[in-house]
Every structure is written in C-alpha cells, then in structure tokens.
Amino acid sequence: MILPMLGALEAILFAAGSEGVTDEELAEILQLPVHECRSLCEALQEAYDERGSGLQVVQLGGSWQLLTRPEHAVYLRRMAASPMSTHLSPAALEVLAIVAYRQPISRAEIEMVRGVQSDRAIHTLVHRQLIAEVGRQDAPGRPILYGTTQTFLQAFGLRSLDDLPPLPPEPEDPEALSLFQKPPAWPRD
Structure with a gap:
C-alpha cells in the first residue's frame, strides 16, 4: 500500500x-x-x-x-546556459506560426485563433527567444503584443519575414475557420 x-x-x-x-x-x-x-x-x-x-x-x-x-546547482546552471533544445511542442509551433504571420498579436488574440489557452506555449517561446514583447495594445489592461525575433529568423533560416511561405488560400466555405483568420478587432472607446 x-x-x-x-x-x-x-x-x-x-x-x-x-x-x-x-x-x-x-x-x-x-x-x-x-x-x-x-x-x-x-x-x-x-x-x-x-x-x-x-x-x-x-x-x-x-x-x-x-x-x-x-x-x-552547477550542472543546472550549465544546462540553462547551454544552447536551447530545438524541439518545440506542437502547441508551441502553432503559437509560433500564428505570431509569425499575424504579428503584432496579443495572447488573447492568439487564444481566439487557437481556441485554447496558450500561456505555456507563449512562455516557452519567450524563454527560447523566438518571440518577444514588441509593444502594448491600446485596449483595457494594455495587453502585451508579441512578435518574432532575430533568433526566430536565424533558427528557421529566414532573411526576413517576407521569406515565410505563403498561407494556403482561405476555404470557399465562409463558415469554415482558418487557423490564421484574423479575429475581430478589440472595441475602442
């Protein structure tokens, strides 16, 4: 027992x-x-x-x-200082793709696109320096806006964001949701 x-x-x-x-x-x-x-x-x-x-x-x-x-502790410090693992979870890759194509974007907007919480994936991407805070949204609470970094471009072998592959065309069915469909803008006072 x-x-x-x-x-x-x-x-x-x-x-x-x-x-x-x-x-x-x-x-x-x-x-x-x-x-x-x-x-x-x-x-x-x-x-x-x-x-x-x-x-x-x-x-x-x-x-x-x-x-x-x-x-x-000495080994853990070495691990923290060593090059980052190249493995990203499917959730982190999804969030990274959303940020790359829709930046600047807030956590709430990312979650609207994904339909699930994204805090952990965002934290992982910030920790790995693939995304960073690029500003604040002009909305209640002034949410953080995220964008990709130079590290992102280097990690994926891109000269600029213009080198990102094009997105597939939107579906014919207007009711179908696309992963990269732009959510409605936040209401402004």
Whole structure:
C-alpha cells in the first residue's frame, strides 16, 4: 500500500511545482489522515536520500515541495546556459506560426485563433527567444503584443519575414475557420 501512495505523492509534488502542497491539502487529495500524509512525505524524503537522488522532498513555509539538490546547482546552471533544445511542442509551433504571420498579436488574440489557452506555449517561446514583447495594445489592461525575433529568423533560416511561405488560400466555405483568420478587432472607446 505504501509504494503506490509514494508514487501518487511524488506525482502530486511534481505537479504542484514551486507552490508546494500542505499536509491538509495532501490529506484531502490522498484521502488520508494528516499524520499519514506527513509520514508519507518523510518516507519519500528518506527514499530519495537513500538512493542519492538528485531530487529531495523538503518542507518549506508549511508546504511540501519536490526540489533539486543544491549540490547539483552547477550542472543546472550549465544546462540553462547551454544552447536551447530545438524541439518545440506542437502547441508551441502553432503559437509560433500564428505570431509569425499575424504579428503584432496579443495572447488573447492568439487564444481566439487557437481556441485554447496558450500561456505555456507563449512562455516557452519567450524563454527560447523566438518571440518577444514588441509593444502594448491600446485596449483595457494594455495587453502585451508579441512578435518574432532575430533568433526566430536565424533558427528557421529566414532573411526576413517576407521569406515565410505563403498561407494556403482561405476555404470557399465562409463558415469554415482558418487557423490564421484574423479575429475581430478589440472595441475602442
């Protein structure tokens, strides 16, 4: 019984990220008494210590978190400084294509085109310096406008945005939605 629960606890701590999870939250999620949740966290902590894992279970500010060990920080810094992976998820590629063809564009406009939230894909593309903030929209809240970067052009072997391949023609059916159909403009006061 303890091994499946340790796996579940590990998954919960991983998913919680830097937010962590309190004993009470774990008790609700795992449907166990608080003291058993605390014991599970301590057991997972010991298991990581015994096998010399690069991860550790730590209780900070009343929340349990899954963290990397401080002695491995040098390697993590090297990883952060190394050239970025060339792999992009399908969602990130979709957002990148939308930004490339429709820039400058806001997150809300990207999401209107895609029909799903795009925060994570946008964050990934900004982190990889493929897109960047290019201004603010003249609308309530002054949303950030995104555009492609010089890194984007270099990564895709383009001299300029004019080298982007042409978009396919719009469908004959006016009701059909195109991935790159321009959403309605934001109302202005």
